Amino acid sequence: MAEGAPDPRLTPARPDVAAAHLEGAVQAARYAEPRWRVVDAAAAPLSAAPDADAPLSTQLLLGERFAVYDSAGGWVWGQAARDGYVGYAPDACFAPETKAPTHRVSALQALIYPEPSIKTRPIAAAPFGALLAARPEGEAFLALDLGGYACAQHLAPADSVETDWVATAARFLGAPYLWGGRTAGGIDCSGLVQIARQAAGHDCPRDSDMQAQAPGRDVAPGREKRGDLIFWNGHVAIMLSPTRLLHATAHAMSVVIEPLAQVAARIAALGLGAPVARRRWRG
Numbered sequence: 001m002a003e004g005a006p007d008p009r010l011t012p013a014r015p016d017v018a019a020a021h022l023e024g025a026v027q028a029a030r031y032a033e034p035r036w037r038v039v040d041a042a043a044a045p046l047s048a049a050p051d052a053d054a055p056l057s058t059q060l061l062l063g064e065r066f067a068v069y070d071s072a073g074g075w076v077w078g079q080a081a082r083d084g085y086v087g088y089a090p091d092a093c094f095a096p097e098t099k100a101p102t103h104r105v106s107a108l109q110a111l112i113y114p115e116p117s118i119k120t121r122p123i124a125a126a127p128f129g130a131l132l133a134a135r136p137e138g139e140a141f142l143a144l145d146l147g148g149y150a151c152a153q154h155l156a157p158a159d160s161v162e163t164d165w166v167a168t169a170a171r172f173l174g175a176p177y178l179w180g181g182r183t184a185g186g187i188d189c190s191g192l193v194q195i196a197r198q199a200a201g202h203d204c205p206r207d208s209d210m211q212a213q214a215p216g217r218d219v220a221p222g223r224e225k226r227g228d229l230i231f232w233n234g235h236v237a238i239m240l241s242p243t244r245l246l247h248a249t250a251h252a253m254s255v256v257i258e259p260l261a262q263v264a265a266r267i268a269a270l271g272l273g274a275p276v277a278r279r280r281w282r283g
Helices: 165-170 189-199 208-212 260-269
Strands: 035-039 043-047 056-061 065-072 075-080 086-090 094-096 103-105 109-113 124-127 134-137 141-144 149-151 155-157 229-232 235-239 244-249 254-259 277-280
Touching (some): 165 244, 189 208, 189 235, 189 244, 208 229, 208 235, 208 277, 235 260, 244 260, 254 260
Antiparallel strands (some): 035 065, 035 094, 065 075, 103 155, 109 124, 109 149, 134 141, 229 235, 229 277, 235 244, 244 254
């Protein structure tokens, strides 16, 4: 990407079509107003190309909003409302906007049952952070507008937040590593940071290079503390203490806790260099 050029990950513009609000800023054959949709699958894959074999860029979670600017061949192209990420996703993963969400999934996974009974077989599952419209069904369940029932203890009010984002991230310990993932079924390093920060009510960019540039202050080597972020080229980890960190890593193919010194030595041995940033965010 040329210096000063718009980041294609965050700019809904192609030569043939661009978002209407970019008219005059970018060149395109036509400009389109957004058609708002919501994710109607547990997690919708978002990629840089309309191809099921394309690498996963990120995932959009159930209930998240997506601005569609173009659709063709079973794919939609647009921009995520929450973090601004641009890409292609299967059209089948979306539905028209209806009711505003009333709840968010606060468990790592909320099973969805056909009846308000744990003795029935689950028909689906919603990941942590998913947004749902629901109403009480007795004391133990909530009836979901999308169909089915979820245990009330697995959901929280949509406007509630987690009070300790680092503790939230630590709940994903042992989750498998997935490039582009944002769920306990598979998550990557920056996805772990993002999902935990968002649960605490903070906006958070998607990729580690974006996160390294987010507002905050630099931390001197050796002055790290809990909640600080340490960045390498293409990787980010969360400090749990001055010497230990939590991260989703392809080395272990899971979310693990390791000594900072051990991780730094391993990355350096791979020829990937020293940390490029140490950052402390507010909240």
